[in-house]
Amino acid sequence: MLDVRGLAVARGGVPVLEGVSFRLSAGAALVLRGPNGIGKTTLLRTIAGLQPALAGEVEAEAETLAYASHRDGIKATLTVAENLAFWAEVYGRTVPDDVWEAFDLHDLRDRMGGTLSAGQTRRLGLARLGVIGRRVLLLDEPTVSLDAASVRRFAGWLAERHLGAGGVAVIATHIDLGLDAPELDLTPYRADPHTATGGSDEAFL
Numbered sequence: 214m215l216d217v218r219g220l221a222v223a224r225g226g227v228p229v230l231e232g233v234s235f236r237l238s239a240g241a242a243l244v245l246r247g248p249n250g251i252g253k254t255t256l257l258r259t260i261a262g263l264q265p266a267l268a269g270e271v272e273a274e275a276e277t278l279a280y281a282s283h284r285d286g287i288k289a290t291l292t293v294a295e296n297l298a299f300w301a302e303v304y305g306r307t308v309p310d311d312v313w314e315a316f317d318l319h320d321l322r323d324r325m326g327g328t329l330s331a332g333q334t335r336r337l338g339l340a341r342l343g344v345i346g347r348r349v350l351l352l353d354e355p356t357v358s359l360d361a362a363s364v365r366r367f368a369g370w371l372a373e374r375h376l377g378a379g380g381v382a383v384i385a386t387h388i389d390l391g392l393d394a395p396e397l398d399l400t401p402y403r404a405d406p407h408t409a410t411g412g413s414d415e416a417f418l
């Protein structure tokens with residue numbers, strides 16, 4: 214369902230990782246590990262097609278990938294329900310009933326997006342994943358700002374509703390989500406920076 218072969222990625226014209234390969238079939242997840250700055254975000258963005266690879270290939274069915282960054286993309290002047298309805302419409306779907314419970318948003322349905330706390334904002338951002346119906350999720354530190362109960366709830370949704378339904382996920386996380394998933398330490402894939410091709414990557418700033 215997701216096949217990554219010999220991928221080399223760069224940020225700001227500087228190669229950060231090279232030779233990354235893995236393959237995930239339906240229902241599988243992979244946890245990316247490595248120290249700050251190793252290139253987890255860059256790798257996820259490259260797999261998502263948001264920036265070009267230096268080398269290698271990413272194979273996935275068309276229109277199956279979704280990248281979720283630290284940014285939640287919440288519309289401040291729409292309510293929580295309207296935010297979810299907005300994303301559902303963009304993806305040609307309806308909001309499934311189970312997202313309210315899965316992301317603990319029942320009591321916040323009518324609150325304006327701009328009035329949510331950091332953790333509530335994150336829950337709404339993650340709930341979008343339950344709405345858009347993408348089968349390959351590329352998750353960049355999905356649990357930032359979440360309390361312990363919310364982390365468990367999200368991990369439960371991921372395992373049961375997403376992976377359990379045949380989806381796949383690649384997750385960069387510094388915390389243990391309790392998933393039954395292999396880990397890929399990116400440290401051995403650090404690229405030689407001397408093959409740098411340019412300066413700062415404006416599109417990334």
Ligand SMILES: Nc1ncnc2c1ncn2[C@@H]1O[C@H](COP(=O)(O)OP(=O)(O)OP(=O)(O)O)[C@@H](O)[C@H]1O
Nearest residue numbers: 224225229248249250251252253254255413414417
């Ligand atoms: N605009 C930029 N221009 C040049 N280099 C950059 C730019 N943005 C980030 N970098 C560098 O690229 C490298 C990879 O960054 P990336 O964000 O992918 O790492 P990460 O593993 O996700 O880090 P973290 O765990 O801290 O989130 C880092 O060393 C970073 O300093």
